[in-house]
Each structure stands twice: as structure tokens, then as C-alpha cells.
Amino acid sequence: MCDTDNNNGSDYDNGSDEFFSPREPGLPELDCLGCGWCCLDNPCEVSHTVYGYTPRCPALEWTGARYVCALVLRPQQGVDLTPLFVGQGCCARHNPWRGEVRRRG
Numbered sequence: 001m002c003d004t005d006n007n008n009g010s011d012y013d014n015g016s017d018e019f020f021s022p023r024e025p026g027l028p029e030l031d032c033l034g035c036g037w038c039c040l041d042n043p044c045e046v047s048h049t050v051y052g053y054t055p056r057c058p059a060l061e062w063t064g065a066r067y068v069c070a071l072v073l074r075p076q077q078g079v080d081l082t083p084l085f086v087g088q089g090c091c092a093r094h095n096p097w098r099g100e101v102r103r104r105g
């Protein structure tokens with residue numbers, strides 16, 4: 001996680017688009033901490049493709065320590081994960097959930 005196609009249309013809308021900062025020049029990349037903000041804010045296009053338009057992505061799992069994407073953990077044949085930018089850092093470095101990773105919903 002995560003993509004950056006954010007329309008704030010879900011029941012888990014967590015705040016402002018200002019937290020999305022996918023390509024800020026000059027800032028170091030920050031690791032994904034699994035805070036869940038991006039996925040709970042708005043399911044990504046991969047989620048839309050696999051599950052349709054749901055208020056909460058069914059692939060988002062809480063491990064007890066962080067959120068993970070089940071489609072990344074257990075890839076499904078024919079599901080293109082390229083839009084998730086896995087391993088390319090956090091796309092919402094200013095979101096406050098990064099400072100407190102816990103189960104949110």
C-alpha cells in the first residue's frame with residue numbers, strides 16, 4: 001500500500017488529501033509502517049478491480065502489530081499489483097496515524 005487515487009468517498013474517510021505526498025522532491029523516502037491510513041481512507045484501484053467499490057477493502061488485514069495487504073501477502077493469479085508501488089515507501093508521510101500504529105477499523 002498505497003496508491004494515490006484518493007477521492008475521500010469511503011465511510012473510513014480519515015481526513016484531508018493534504019496528507020498525500022507521493023512525490024515530494026528532496027524529501028527522503030519513508031518506509032510504510034502499516035498504519036492503514038491510505039487503505040482505510042480510500043480503497044485503491046486494485047481493490048476496486050478485485051472486490052468492486054466497497055467502503056472498506058476486504059484485503060486490509062491487521063496482524064496485531066500493523067496493517068498488511070492480503071493481496072500482497074498472498075498474490076492471486078491475474079491480479080496486477082503494480083499500482084500499489086509496493087516497497088516504494090509511504091505515500092502519506094504527513095498523516096498523523098504514522099505516529100501511532102494501531103487497529104483503527
Ligand code: SF4
Nearest residue numbers: 032033035036038090
Ligand atoms: S505508512 Fe503510509 S503507505 Fe503505509 S499504510 Fe500508512 S499511510 Fe499507507
Ligand code: SF4
Nearest residue numbers: 001039044057060069
Ligand atoms: S488492495 Fe491492498 S493496498 Fe489496496 S486498499 Fe486493499 S489492502 Fe490497501
